Amino acid sequence: MSAAVLFDKVTCTFAGKAGSYTAVKDVSLSIAEGEFVSVVGPTGCGKSTLLNVAAGLLKPSSGSVTTFGEPLAGVNRRAGYMFQSEALMPWRSCLDNVTAGLEFRGEDKATARAKAEDWLGRVGLAGFGDRYPHQLSGGMRKRTSLAQMLILDPKILLMDEPFSALDIQTRQLMENELLELWSANRKSVLFITHDLEEAISLSDRVVVLSAGPATHPIGDFVIDLPRPRDVSEIRLSPRFIELHDRIWHAMKDEVLKGYQQTKNRVIA
Numbered sequence: 001m002s003a004a005v006l007f008d009k010v011t012c013t014f015a016g017k018a019g020s021y022t023a024v025k026d027v028s029l030s031i032a033e034g035e036f037v038s039v040v041g042p043t044g045c046g047k048s049t050l051l052n053v054a055a056g057l058l059k060p061s062s063g064s065v066t067t068f069g070e071p072l073a074g075v076n077r078r079a080g081y082m083f084q085s086e087a088l089m090p091w092r093s094c095l096d097n098v099t100a101g102l103e104f105r106g107e108d109k110a111t112a113r114a115k116a117e118d119w120l121g122r123v124g125l126a127g128f129g130d131r132y133p134h135q136l137s138g139g140m141r142k143r144t145s146l147a148q149m150l151i152l153d154p155k156i157l158l159m160d161e162p163f164s165a166l167d168i169q170t171r172q173l174m175e176n177e178l179l180e181l182w183s184a185n186r187k188s189v190l191f192i193t194h195d196l197e198e199a200i201s202l203s204d205r206v207v208v209l210s211a212g213p214a215t216h217p218i219g220d221f222v223i224d225l226p227r228p229r230d231v232s233e234i235r236l237s238p239r240f241i242e243l244h245d246r247i248w249h250a251m252k253d254e255v256l257k258g259y260q261q262t263k264n265r266v267i268a
């Protein structure tokens with residue numbers, strides 16, 4: 001079975017006024033079909049850069065990416081995205097935001113509407129379709145974004161700190177909802193987060209990145225916690241605490257290095 005996403009020795013170098021900067025170097029990483037993989041690492045190390053490469057929005061300076069065995073050229077059409085920032089169109093209702101992708105694909109309005117209503121129900125927003133984004137809470141806007149992504153039935157979900165702007169309770173509710181939707185129809189997920197607890201509670205595997213420059217994976221941990229999981233309860237289990245200790249041990253020096261380097265780059 002081919003990997004949903006396979007990074008093979010991916011390097012990304014950015015040109016800048018002060019010279020070039022190699023954000024990630026020789027990254028090899030694979031995400032299997034149906035696998036939930038989180039990538040954690042110090043601030044500014046290159047997590048979003050890798051996600052952008054998987055999305056086909058950024059071409060690596062060297063190395064290659066394949067998706068389901070095919071070389072990725074241009075935007076990854078098999079992927080759905082969810083980012084930290086709000087991506088809803090403020091001038092469209094919640095329902096019209098969810099139908100947008102299908103309309104762009106040329107699906108007829110009535111079918112798109114029926115599918116969107118179904119998805120709004122699945123993410124707990126039945127009856128909210130005619131609200132506009134500014135009339136929804138942060139959690140509801142995230143649910144709308146989830147429906148907007150899932151309605152297109154992507155084979156891979158690329159998620160860049162999608163819940164980091166939410167308060168802790170709403171965040172855990174959303175994480176549980178994501179797991180429930182994911183387990184009903186296992187997609188491959190590449191999930192970027194700063195938050196190690198979030199990574200462990202959601203994932204099958206957690207990949208730890210080194211501090212930049214030339215970021216690369218320094219640890220790859222299988223998360224053997226049972227499913228289904230409740231993200232707030234699983235954090236109290238002895239196995240979770242053990243995994244957290246091990247991964248944090250691998251990460252903490254890099255986090256300090258990353259923080260120092262970011263500070264120095266700002267000062268320089």
Ligand SMILES: Nc1ncnc2c1ncn2[C@@H]1O[C@H](COP(=O)(O)OP(=O)(O)OP(=O)(O)O)[C@@H](O)[C@H]1O
Nearest residue numbers: 014015016023042043044045046047048049050212
């Ligand atoms: N287009 C670009 N041009 C120049 N430098 C860039 C560009 N994109 C990213 N970088 C640099 O590459 C490095 C990695 O950035 P990236 O956003 O991937 O990190 P991150 O791990 O996602 O950060 P954070 O944890 O803060 O969200 C950073 O030092 C950033 O300044």
